[in-house]
Amino acid sequence: MAAYNIASGPASKFQRALNKPDTESTKIPKAVVSRLSLYLREMQQLLRENIATISSTKLGKRLGFTASQVRKDLAYFGQFGYPGIGYKCEEMVAEIRKILGTDRVWPVVLVGCGNLGQALLGYRGFSTQGFQVIAAVDVDQSVVGQKIEGLTIKHIDELTHLVESLGIRVAILAVPAKAVEAAVEHIVASGISGILNFAPVTLSLPRNIGLVEVDLARELEQLAFSVLQNAER
Amino acid sequence: MAAYNIASGPASKFQRALNKPDTESTKIPKAVVSRLSLYLREMQQLLRENIATISSTKLGKRLGFTASQVRKDLAYFGQFGYPGIGYKCEEMVAEIRKILGTDRVWPVVLVGCGNLGQALLGYRGFSTQGFQVIAAVDVDQSVVGQKIEGLTIKHIDELTHLVESLGIRVAILAVPAKAVEAAVEHIVASGISGILNFAPVTLSLPRNIGLVEVDLARELEQLAFSVLQNAER
DNA sequence: TAGATTGTTAATCGATTAACAATC
DNA sequence: TAGATTGTTAATCGATTAACAATC
Structure with missing residues (x-):
């Protein structure tokens, strides 16, 4: 392991x-x-x-x-x-x-403001353990400038600037599978040191970037399997 | 394991x-x-x-x-x-x-329609792997009757009826920590056979009910730790 | 056929548990 | 003190990897 x-x-x-x-x-x-x-x-x-x-x-x-x-x-x-x-x-x-590092506040940037991204922004539960989403970016010019949950969506080209000026170290990645590659390039280039990935795609990153993956469909698959297992007895 | x-x-x-x-x-x-x-x-x-x-x-x-x-x-x-x-x-x-059981459609009920619950409803990504949220319940009378994402929120007292009439086997639990105990009692009584738990609480369930836990704050903690580890070198 | 790749057994590695001296 | 409980070592258990005969 x-x-x-x-x-x-x-x-x-x-x-x-x-x-x-x-x-x-x-x-x-x-x-x-x-x-x-x-x-x-x-x-x-x-x-x-x-x-x-x-x-x-x-x-x-x-x-x-x-x-x-x-x-x-x-x-x-x-x-x-x-x-x-x-x-x-x-x-x-x-x-x-x-030990975990949650004795401080972690400013976070949300990358991808579609369905899932907006859903995550709406969930204010992150903040309870010291994580604060203070910036949100997207590639789609038609959503850039929109305000969600009090946050104005910026274009992903501004990512590096945001990361540096706001001292952001962690990104939440919530783009659709086909947009992952480009988004990851932006993130890596921006100097981010950790990614919480919600996209259902295997990421390969430089080893100095932390990665945690959450795939909600996968979790439901695990649950379906365990339900079937239980039913079989 | x-x-x-x-x-x-x-x-x-x-x-x-x-x-x-x-x-x-x-x-x-x-x-x-x-x-x-x-x-x-x-x-x-x-x-x-x-x-x-x-x-x-x-x-x-x-x-x-x-x-x-x-x-x-x-x-x-x-x-x-x-x-x-x-x-x-x-x-x-x-x-x-x-094998996983996702060769069929799983009807799902959402229990808890607050911040997180609504966020999850907004995320239509579940459906891609065959899970369909077709019912939503809450304890709070003031949200009951509201429509979100085309779904009318029902009172949690109707859970058993919904589960039986719609053939639901799986619940997504998205209530705040203090509401978990009551919600779980309702779920267990309703005959549900699996729970995807988003509440940051250790659940103890009858062994014949499947359980998968997702704690977003916890995932971010893991990420924070790995970022600090990397930084230390 | 020769080359590629499987399924499976045995060897290795790592994680969990049990046991117990040290401590309050 | 006696009782409770820790931190840690050794024993056990389970999961991963390597090796290879069988197969296409």
Whole structure:
């Protein structure tokens, strides 16, 4: 499984204590990062329920994981737990947000303002976790200049300028399949460092650009399959 | 990893030939099913490019998988390939759609017509793979009766009736976190067999109800993390 | 036929789980 | 202190990859 590369620069005190060479950095499996988001979500929920502290066993039960997995996952990033007590929710929320990078606001540009793009703009739920769509572009001159959700659509040729002047690092790609190639070229050229891709197309990007894919049709296919599987018994 | 249970009922000829007992059914890992959707998407793309036949090596390259993985994945479901030739795209598209269950039309009900729900309704991309949102419900009396995208919003109390009369098996859940519990009760009671959940909440459902989760905030968190990782090098 | 490519078995790799000393 | 729970190592499990006989 693909993995991220954590711990770079000079070896930390901890690494040196363990006598690990600089080059042997810790790999974080993608699956672990994905569960990290879930831990965050659940800890936020616990706080809403006025629960201050939780053990790996209980947290695991709520999420359907083993206690071992919870502890192992969290231990990738440091020693956050209190033996005999568990994890402090408020502390963990702050820690995980720091690790994920959502302890700050991320300005985002929407690329593609058709059906799906407008739908995504209408959904203000992104902002709850620190992502703010502050610019929107399209190739189609007939939509450029239109205002949706308080945002004026710009032409995609302005992308680089927008990205640089607004300090944008992340793009949401929501164009139809046939427009993907051109859009990706614009995005890469603009200096963007991450793409959330909603287009049902396999993207190949320079390795220094982050990529997360969401294909809603695919998710429904997975669901259809599982429904049929269940029905067969 | 969670897996689906395939092959039930009386043992197939094939199973008996292999002398496997009825109870030893083949498990399909979730990851395999997830890649199956990708194979489908890519084969459809190949057809658009007028490519009739593809080898596991080439298909793997396009998707970033090894040839072994492609062959192993597809072999879970039958012998579709032609030694010396590869896989016939048209045939595979039909086969995979049959396996996933998207060789038919799935009527879908949308539960929750707020921000996100309306956004999803506006996105007509579901229909391309055979999913049709034909009903929409909400708890809020003030939106009931409204028409969006040609669909009149009904009260959630009518869910069971809608599900039964329209033969709906799948619900898209798009309510805010605090409304999830009540909504899920309605859905379970209605006899729905699968939920595509957009609410950022861990659902626990009877095991005979299929579940796929999409949390857009979570996807952006994954992206933020990968951007930070890349930046660190 | 020779070349290409499959389906499948065995080998490898990585991720999950169990167990337990250390800690509060 | 006794009880609870962590972080981490070793054991287990499952998924991916390599290799190759069978096939077209």
